[in-house]
Amino acid sequence: MGKIILTGDRPTGKLHLGHYIGSLRRRVELQNAGGYDKMFVFMADVQALxxxxxxxxxxxxxxxEVALDYLSAGLDPEKCTLFIQSQIPELAELTTYLMNLISVSRVQRNPTVKTEIKMRNFEANIPLGFFCYPVSQAADITLFKATTVPAGEDQEPMLEVTRELVRRFNQTYAPVLVEPEIMLPENATARRLPGTDGKEKMSKSLGNCIYLSDSAADVWKKVKKMSNGEPRMSLDEPGHLEGNAVFTYLEAFSSDEDFAEFWPEFKTLEELKAQYVKGGIGDGTTKKFLNNVLNKFMEPIRQRRHEFEQDIPEIYNILKKGTEKARETAAQTMCEVRSAMQINYFDDTELIRQQSERFKG
Structure with missing residues (x-):
């Protein structure tokens, strides 16, 4: 069994820097490194619904919007398969079969589900489709026999449900499905980039995002409003790093080359931090530096997005071709699943022969 990577996003809005640091950057790196046999990246519109x-x-x-963000950030349809979840009917079929192998109480114990239900105020009236999405997610992963799922640590409970379902299916029927492993972000900042307000994670619903497609002017507006943690009464007071979103973003995006270009007084971020906590460096100055860093990083993405926007029909064509390719894999897996479950009635020539002999006798 080769290495197969699967990951995706809910298309509920444009992608932001939190998406990039948390998963998109890693996807592009994995794609370009080539240490895998297949890579699938999908838009989870069924889950979004x-x-x-x-x-x-x-x-x-x-x-x-998400497709444009994918392509402008560097995902290459020649190296990875981009597809739309709802256009793979085999996913719905596999979800149905997997539902028979898990209890309601097991889904209820999932901490990620509990958090999501509370966040959406679904406690009193949970849509069944939403409640069952851990099973749908397991189908996403297992249909493509993914061995590796790049995701945040908050998704580990979901992966554990998937592994349990794989084991139960393979024990009940035949060893067809593959247990996936999670690939966590490399550092704490990447695991959860805070919003511009310094609270929670960056989230569309909380209005604390910097989008990959934001203009330079929009980025500056948002950076100016960023939280600096504990307020200071004067420039000479020591700065505080804890809860300071500006420095969290600098940790995620700045490099020594950025200091050489935009703030040569310091060689590294560690030097800047050391001076900041002593006092004498204004928050406005650090925000201007961060603005330069972010816009230097984002400008090539904006330019590529503008180019892709000139031929939207081709973007849909890329998604159509990717979806067709994904369906080929999905159809093969479902053929194996139906055979294992003994519901491949029309393809099982031995079954037909046996039944024929039984009724002749």
Missing amino acids: TDNADNPEKIRQNII
Whole structure:
């Protein structure tokens, strides 16, 4: 069994820096490193509809936004397969079969599900589709026999559900499905980039995002409003790093080359931190530096996005071709699944022969 990577995003809005640091950057690195046999990246529109069922237009409009973000950030359809979840009907079929192998109480114990239900105020009226999405997610992973799933540590409970379902399916029927392993972000900052307010993680719903497609002017507006942690009364007071979103973003995005270009007074971020905590460096100055760093990083992405925007039909064509390719893999897996479950009635020539002999006798 080769190494197969699968990952994706809910198309509920444009992708932001939190997506990039948390997963998108790693995907591009994995894609370009080439140490895998297949790589699938998908837009989880079915999952997005579980809590947006009354607003399908939102999902419809954001498919293209996410696709543009993928391509402009560096995902290459020649190296990875980009597809749309809802266009793979085999996913719904496998989800149905996996539902028979897990209890309601097991899903209820999932801490990620508990958190998501609370965050969306679903406690009193949980949509069944939303409640069952851990099983749907397991189908996403197992249908493509993914061995590696790049994800945040908050998704580990979901991966454990998937592994349990794989073991149960293989024990009940035949060893067809593959147990996946999670690939966590490399450092704490990447695991959860805070929002511009310094609280929680960056989230569309919280309005604390910097989007990959934001203009330079928009980035500066958002950086100026960033939290610096504990307020200071004067420039001479020591600065505070704890809860300081500016320095968290600098840890994620700045390099020694950025200091040489934009702030040669310091050679490294560690030097800047050391001076900042002593006092004498204004928060406005650190924000200007961060703004330069972010816009230097984002400008090539903006330029590529603008180029891709000139031929939107081709973007849909890329997604169509990727989805067709993904369906080939999905169909092969489902053929094996049906055979293992003995529901491949029309393809099982031995079954037909046996039944024929039985009735002749």
